[in-house]
Amino acid sequence: MGTIQFSSVGKTYPGGVLALENVNFTVGEGEFVALLGPSGCGKSTLLNLIAGFERLSDGQMSFNGQGVTKPGPDRGVVFQEASLLPWLNVWENVVFGPKVQGMPRNIYEPRAQEILRVMGLEKFHKSLPVQLSGGMRQRVGIARALVMQPKALLMDEPFGALDAQTRLSMQELLLDIWQSLKTTVLFVTHDIDEAILLADRVCVMTARPGRITRDIRIDIPRPRSINTLTSGDFTTYKAMIMAEMRGLHPHH
Amino acid sequence: MTSSRVRRWLLAIVLPIAAVGLWQAAGTDGSLAGGALPTPDRVWRAWVTWAFGHAGPMTLSPYVGTWAEAVGHSAERVAKGFAVAILLGVPLGVLIGWSRLVSAMVDPSIQWLRPVPITAWLPISLAIFGIRDFGAIFLITIGAFYPIVINTTQGARDVEKNWIRAALMMGAKPFDILRRVILPAALPSIFTGLRIGLGIGWTAVIVAEMVAVKSGLGYVLWDAYYVGRMDIVIADMVSIGLFGFLSDWAIVRLEMWALNWRRLQSFNQ
Numbered sequence: 001m002g003t004i005q006f007s008s009v010g011k012t013y014p015g016g017v018l019a020l021e022n023v024n025f026t027v028g029e030g031e032f033v034a035l036l037g038p039s040g041c042g043k044s045t046l047l048n049l050i051a052g053f054e055r056l057s058d059g060q061m062s063f064n065g066q067g068v069t070k071p072g073p074d075r076g077v078v079f080q081e082a083s084l085l086p087w088l089n090v091w092e093n094v095v096f097g098p099k100v101q102g103m104p105r106n107i108y109e110p111r112a113q114e115i116l117r118v119m120g121l122e123k124f125h126k127s128l129p130v131q132l133s134g135g136m137r138q139r140v141g142i143a144r145a146l147v148m149q150p151k152a153l154l155m156d157e158p159f160g161a162l163d164a165q166t167r168l169s170m171q172e173l174l175l176d177i178w179q180s181l182k183t184t185v186l187f188v189t190h191d192i193d194e195a196i197l198l199a200d201r202v203c204v205m206t207a208r209p210g211r212i213t214r215d216i217r218i219d220i221p222r223p224r225s226i227n228t229l230t231s232g233d234f235t236t237y238k239a240m241i242m243a244e245m246r247g248l249h250p251h252h
Numbered sequence: 253m254t255s256s257r258v259r260r261w262l263l264a265i266v267l268p269i270a271a272v273g274l275w276q277a278a279g280t281d282g283s284l285a286g287g288a289l290p291t292p293d294r295v296w297r298a299w300v301t302w303a304f305g306h307a308g309p310m311t312l313s314p315y316v317g318t319w320a321e322a323v324g325h326s327a328e329r330v331a332k333g334f335a336v337a338i339l340l341g342v343p344l345g346v347l348i349g350w351s352r353l354v355s356a357m358v359d360p361s362i363q364w365l366r367p368v369p370i371t372a373w374l375p376i377s378l379a380i381f382g383i384r385d386f387g388a389i390f391l392i393t394i395g396a397f398y399p400i401v402i403n404t405t406q407g408a409r410d411v412e413k414n415w416i417r418a419a420l421m422m423g424a425k426p427f428d429i430l431r432r433v434i435l436p437a438a439l440p441s442i443f444t445g446l447r448i449g450l451g452i453g454w455t456a457v458i459v460a461e462m463v464a465v466k467s468g469l470g471y472v473l474w475d476a477y478y479v480g481r482m483d484i485v486i487a488d489m490v491s492i493g494l495f496g497f498l499s500d501w502a503i504v505r506l507e508m509w510a511l512n513w514r515r516l517q518s519f520n521q
Contacts, residue, residue, distance in 0.1 A: 051417075051421065052420075052421075053417050053420075070420070071417065071420040071421045072421070072423060073421065073422055073423040075421065076421065077417070077418070077421045079414050079417075079418065081414075083412070083414035083415060083417075083418050084418075085415055085418070085419075085432075085433065085436070086513050086514075087436045087437075087439075087513045087514075096419070096422055096424075096432075097421075097422030097423055100419070100422060100423055100424045100425070100428045100432070101422075101423040128513050128516055130513065130516045131516060144418075144422070145421075148422065148423070
């Protein structure tokens with residue numbers, strides 16, 4: 001269970017700014033979908049809507065067939081700069097969710113330990129977020145979402161602020177995790193390579209007003225790895241998407 | 253102690269030593285300004301008697317061995333009034349900063365009442381509580397309340413939006429958000445409010461004791477002035493400064509401990 005559906009979705013901000021117009025798309029159970037577009041195209045707004053952080057102005061959206069009214073642990077959000085609570089250490093950040101949900105300790109503790117181990121954080125339980133690098137912080141951000149066993153992961157440019165090398169290793173880590181969990185993922189990015197490498201489908205968005213212009217299925221076999229980036233298939237998809245995006249921005 | 257700490261201490265005491273030295277040198281016959289202002293050596297001797305003197309059965313002066321008692325009365329009142337101000341100001345500030353409804357209902361009243369200085373509350377305090385401890389504590393609470401509530405409100409309003417969103421996403425209920433996100437996020441501002449509030453608390457206790465009670469450093473200050481004991485007046489002022497400074501230092505230490513994560517932050521960035 002973890003389907004996301006948008007139909008005729010529009011979002012207007014106070015002051016009349018039209019962020020999204022007539023957006024239609026679906027993310028199926030266990031599917032990895034990337035929303036690709038320039039900054040200001042409304043891709044993060046779309047994610048914030050399904051996360052329950054913002055209200056839509058037009059149309060309908062649903063998660064697992066239910067209307068979305070507020071945030072909840074069935075949709076784990078990974079934020080751009082991790083947004084960990086800086087006064088809590090790694091362990092406390094990761095068990096925050098289970099704790100406030102009143103989950104019994106003997107259930108969440110082994111689970112949190114396992115996830116932190118998979119994330120390569122077992123030696124950092126006591127570290128504060130400020131003592132970690134950007135990549136490590138984002139590992140904690142992913143761990144704190146996964147510990148709730150969400151039906152979908154909503155990731156808002158999670159690797160956008162990282163250096164190229166760290167980004168590659170985080171992408172590989174995410175591929176590994178997804179390969180074993182097969183959670184539904186909605187992944188917002190402005191990086192074409194990242195979108196093709198990770199996703200089953202890439203939805204290309206355009207700005208002012210934000211809408212989806214192309215929905216491209218990426219038929220590169222899994223499991224994928226960094227080597228996928230240099231394959232022939234990859235280059236073909238990249239050329240196609242670049243042409244699509246250039247076509248959308250004739251003035252640039 | 254490292255040499256830089258020694259240096260800082262030395263730099264810090266240059267001015268006071270120079271001032272006291274000049275004051276001592278300017279006096280003739282143990283006083284200056286026509287006898288109104290005793291020299292430091294006289295003030296020191298008065299303080300020693302006030303602090304450590306033993307009052308015999310024939311002692312008439314109240315300023316023998318009563319210093320600790322006066323300090324104790326004042327400090328206790330400041331502590332009580334300050335504690336009430338924290339218990340009222342911090343939760344209220346968090347609520348005002350968090351909820352637009354509470355803010356719209358409560359914030360204007362606070363802003364209208366705030367310009368009324370604590371001295372203007374004196375008559376009402378006397379009328380209601382009489383010459384009793386309660387009046388002093390009431391004034392201290394009022395004085396310390398405003399900076400605490402205003403700084404807490406500010407801190408609670410400035411909480412990073414994504415911290416709240418992250419907590420909601422993890423299933424936090426409104427009370428969890430208040431206690432586990434907004435309160436810790438607002439702590440730096442809250443401590444700013446506590447420091448200002450405590451300073452005002454010491455002002456308030458002196459004012460209150462001068463008028464509304466018959467004990468404590470403020471009472472001694474006014475009483476000693478009436479009987480012309482300017483040496484005690486000055487020793488009293490120095491005592492107020494000392495305890496105001498010490499209590500502020502205690503808050504700063506507490507802040508450093510509670511906000512360790514923040515110190516690391518400014519260190520790493």
